[in-house]
Amino acid sequence: xxxxxxxxxxxxxxxxVVSPAGLGLDALESALRSGVDAYTAPQSGFEDVTDSYPPxxxxxxxxxxxxxxxxxKGLRHIDRFTMLGLIACxxxxxxxxxxxxxxxxxxxxxxxxxxxxxxVSMLEVGRDTLLQEKPYLVNPAxxxxxxxxxxxxxxxxxxxxxxxxxxxxxxxxxxxxxxxxARTTIGDQRSRRLLVGGxxxxxEVAAWGWHKSGALHENxxxxxxxxxxxxxxxxxxxxxxRTGLADLLACEVGYYGARDAAGRAEGLRSCVERALDRSGVxxxxxxxxxLGATNHRGLDDLEEQALQEVLDRPVPKIRVSExxxxxxxxxxPLQVAAILALWRGEPAEHARVALVTSIGGxxxxxxxxxxxxx
Amino acid sequence: MSERRRVxxxxxxxxxxxxxxxxxxxxxxxxxxxxxxxxxSFDAGNFPYTTAGEVHDFEPEAILERLDVERWGRSSLFxxxxxxxxxxxxxxxxxxxxxxxxxxxxxxTAGEAQVLQAAVEQWVANGLDNxxxxxxxxxPVSQIANSVNHELQxxxxxxxxxxxxxxSNMALGYAYDLVxxxxxxxxxxxxxxxxxxxxxxGFYRLGALAEDLSRPxxxxxxxxxxxxxxxxxxxxxxxxxxxxxxxxxAEVLGYGVNCDARHMVNPDAPSxxxxxxxxxxxxxxxxxxxxxxxxxxxxTPTNDYTEVSAxxxxxxxxxxxxxxxxxxxxxxxxxASAFGAIVCGKALEDGFLPPTANLEKLDPALGxxxxxxxxxxxxxxxxxxxxxxxxxxxNNVVTIFGRVA
Numbered sequence: 001x002x003x004x005x006x007x008x009x010x011x012x013x014x015x016x017v018v019s020p021a022g023l024g025l026d027a028l029e030s031a032l033r034s035g036v037d038a039y040t041a042p043q044s045g046f047e048d049v050t051d052s053y054p055p056x057x058x059x060x061x062x063x064x065x066x067x068x069x070x071x072x073k074g075l076r077h078i079d080r081f082t083m084l085g086l087i088a089c090x091x092x093x094x095x096x097x098x099x100x101x102x103x104x105x106x107x108x109x110x111x112x113x114x115x116x117x118x119x120v121s122m123l124e125v126g127r128d129t130l131l132q133e134k135p136y137l138v139n140p141a142x143x144x145x146x147x148x149x150x151x152x153x154x155x156x157x158x159x160x161x162x163x164x165x166x167x168x169x170x171x172x173x174x175x176x177x178x179x180x181x182a183r184t185t186i187g188d189q190r191s192r193r194l195l196v197g198g199x200x201x202x203x204e205v206a207a208w209g210w211h212k213s214g215a216l217h218e219n220x221x222x223x224x225x226x227x228x229x230x231x232x233x234x235x236x237x238x239x240x241x242r243t244g245l246a247d248l249l250a251c252e253v254g255y256y257g258a259r260d261a262a263g264r265a266e267g268l269r270s271c272v273e274r275a276l277d278r279s280g281v282x283x284x285x286x287x288x289x290x291l292g293a294t295n296h297r298g299l300d301d302l303e304e305q306a307l308q309e310v311l312d313r314p315v316p317k318i319r320v321s322e323x324x325x326x327x328x329x330x331x332x333p334l335q336v337a338a339i340l341a342l343w344r345g346e347p348a349e350h351a352r353v354a355l356v357t358s359i360g361g362x363x364x365x366x367x368x369x370x371x372x373x374x
Numbered sequence: 375m376s377e378r379r380r381v382x383x384x385x386x387x388x389x390x391x392x393x394x395x396x397x398x399x400x401x402x403x404x405x406x407x408x409x410x411x412x413x414x415s416f417d418a419g420n421f422p423y424t425t426a427g428e429v430h431d432f433e434p435e436a437i438l439e440r441l442d443v444e445r446w447g448r449s450s451l452f453x454x455x456x457x458x459x460x461x462x463x464x465x466x467x468x469x470x471x472x473x474x475x476x477x478x479x480x481x482x483t484a485g486e487a488q489v490l491q492a493a494v495e496q497w498v499a500n501g502l503d504n505x506x507x508x509x510x511x512x513x514p515v516s517q518i519a520n521s522v523n524h525e526l527q528x529x530x531x532x533x534x535x536x537x538x539x540x541x542s543n544m545a546l547g548y549a550y551d552l553v554x555x556x557x558x559x560x561x562x563x564x565x566x567x568x569x570x571x572x573x574x575x576g577f578y579r580l581g582a583l584a585e586d587l588s589r590p591x592x593x594x595x596x597x598x599x600x601x602x603x604x605x606x607x608x609x610x611x612x613x614x615x616x617x618x619x620x621x622x623x624a625e626v627l628g629y630g631v632n633c634d635a636r637h638m639v640n641p642d643a644p645s646x647x648x649x650x651x652x653x654x655x656x657x658x659x660x661x662x663x664x665x666x667x668x669x670x671x672x673x674t675p676t677n678d679y680t681e682v683s684a685x686x687x688x689x690x691x692x693x694x695x696x697x698x699x700x701x702x703x704x705x706x707x708x709x710a711s712a713f714g715a716i717v718c719g720k721a722l723e724d725g726f727l728p729p730t731a732n733l734e735k736l737d738p739a740l741g742x743x744x745x746x747x748x749x750x751x752x753x754x755x756x757x758x759x760x761x762x763x764x765x766x767x768x769n770n771v772v773t774i775f776g777r778v779a
Contacts (some may be wrong), residue, residue: 153767
């Protein structure tokens with residue numbers, strides 16, 4: 001019925017990263033180039049739970065030093081999931097160096113990727129309904145944490161951001177859904193700038209979930225973290241003289257869960273082709289690919305095969321989840337952050353182009369084209 | 375994104391406690407049917423209150439053509455079934471749909487809360503290492519939209535928007551954007567949620583749960599009743615709908631979205647009023663053109679006072695008739711706004727004002743000039759209506775629909 005049209009770039013002007021490598025892009029760059037000396041072991045997400053983690057590596061974000069980043073007030077009932085997101089947003093705002101006026105805050109929104117919200121908060125309530133003396137004796141102060149949008153609500157409250165506020169889910173590719181949502185929101189001028197990213201929280205429940213599902217390679221690590229990008233319309237950023245880290249070009253997604261493996265590979269390939277086409281980028285111009293399925297049994301080969309078919313040559317690959325662990329909802333945002341970290345550390349003559357690909361066990365797949373700003 | 379198309383609603387699918395299929399659902403709405411009953415999905419014996427709006431007669435196998443019902447949770451089965459019904463209602467060829475650039479955007483509050491509930495039971499009984507591994511893939515909220523794409527073999531976006539109780543209004547707004555801008559040719563949009571123990575416990579603990587009846591706007595209202603179901607609308611470009619001679623329920627004129635950024639749980643009247651103004655601006659309508667408001671209307675005193683106060687701020691002296699369908703089906707959480715949108719679509723097409731059931735005495739503190747359409751539906755010619763969704767987290771979304779003459 002319609003033909004695809006070129007997309008308007010979104011410019012990333014700042015970036016906040018919280019990962020098992022530590023805080024910030026520098027820690028991420030160093031981890032990608034030379035590994036992490038010692039990963040931080042996770043703690044239990046629950047009070048009074050004695051279940052251990054499953055027998056596979058689990059990498060937590062090192063000591064969060066929450067008070068240092070967020071102050072001491074109003075954090076008593078906030079869960080770790082939301083903390084990770086709040087700190088990533090804080091780091092992004094700090095890096096941007098701009099002080100937002102009241103008017104700016106009304107024009108600033110939040111788009112976060114998550115497929116679960118805080119599993120810990122939800123399960124805490126679930127456990128209380130079974131274990132407390134009466135099933136309704138859940139903690140009323142923590143009950144609001146169970147909604148999947150608790151984190152974006154808190155980000156809005158703590159930063160007075162009254163613009164569009166949303167969480168989006170799409171499995172492993174949830175971060176791509178967030179970019180698509182962001183483009184529509186900014187294209188329609190519903191918000192002028194957005195915090196766009198994703199969050200994943202490690203817990204014994206999430207780790208056992210991965211372990212028992214059989215979705216990951218035998219010793220693949222599970223991780224956690226958040227990456228958040230301050231994003232605005234590309235033309236608006238240039239007009240205002242704001243330099244960006246990178247432009248987000250086309251982002252194409254699809255659902256191929258009803259197909260067999262070959263059909264899923266074909267689906268991902270069509271996403272890559274469409275994304276290149278709508279970005280006006282030829283396969284020969286791609287400098288690097290940031291992979292999403294690295295830890296996933298069967299899907300990692302399928303992802304690389306689809307890319308080989310489109311690019312038709314060996315292209316350098318970034319495997320961020322090899323050094324940070326499986327990041328699920330935060331996977332795409334940290335794939336993007338990894339590109340930015342490596343580019344920043346090693347300047348090039350030309351504006352480089354990267355692909356961010358994703359394919360998950362649920363059937364969601366997609367591709368985002370990222371171009372370095374000059 | 376230079377392309378801009380008019381977008382209309384041509385298919386409606388409802389799986390609700392007062393009827394399955396849009397005709398049964400709307401018949402229930404028009405007569406003010408009560409959809410709440412004793413809870414059957416979990417043992418509510420130790421709860422002081424034991425009533426909810428469950429869909430007891432839901433048989434997913436009778437509606438679904440492709441999904442393996444063992445591999446999807448109850449909320450996903452609601453959403454896929456409602457989507458299947460919406461496509462049947464639209465009379466659009468399913469083959470054409472799956473070959474088109476089409477997908478789904480679905481709202482939810484608690485996602486697959488019943489799956490999570492089962493996992494917690496196994497955990498507490500036998501330890502984490504003995505929880506059924508198959509539950510992991512069934513748990514993510516993303517399954518709510520995935521189930522729709524899977525059932526209908528759609529290869530476009532499958533995106534779930536889990537922004538609590540206004541989620542399906544956000545889903546509807548975003549799906550409308552995708553069709554309007556040419557990103558997609560057809561979209562299924564709506565929401566789904568399932569009654570579950572954690573939600574029942576939490577609302578009871580917050581003092582927001584009613585004992586046995588939901589009575590929005592009533593002097594003696596006491597709170598919400600949790601409800602469940604699936605509600606899905608098919609969005610299609612106007613030109614395409616006209617060319618194939620489709621039944622057009624309504625045009626999506628636009629929507630407004632904002633965030634209170636003040637409090638996680640308490641709604642904020644000035645912010646809701648601003649959201650309504652944003653919706654009017656994007657839809658290109660004026661307040662005086664609105665003929666009916668489908669309220670968020672949860673049945674808590676806080677919601678009633680705040681929502682009515684916000685509406686007064688925008689509409690001034692003349693408030694359009696405003697009613698709450700939650701009086702009949704309870705609070706269906708992430709599906710609530712989509713049920714509201716279905717009701718708006720049928721109200722525009724058939725010409726009636728949807729009622730507020732269970733009303734005995736209108737709360738005088740809500741002020742004068744308030745028509746909550748008590749009891750049963752009334753005939754009325756409607757041209758433009760608005761559908762309000764408010765949520766934990768301060769997420770407000772208001773959608774505006776118009777009659778296509």
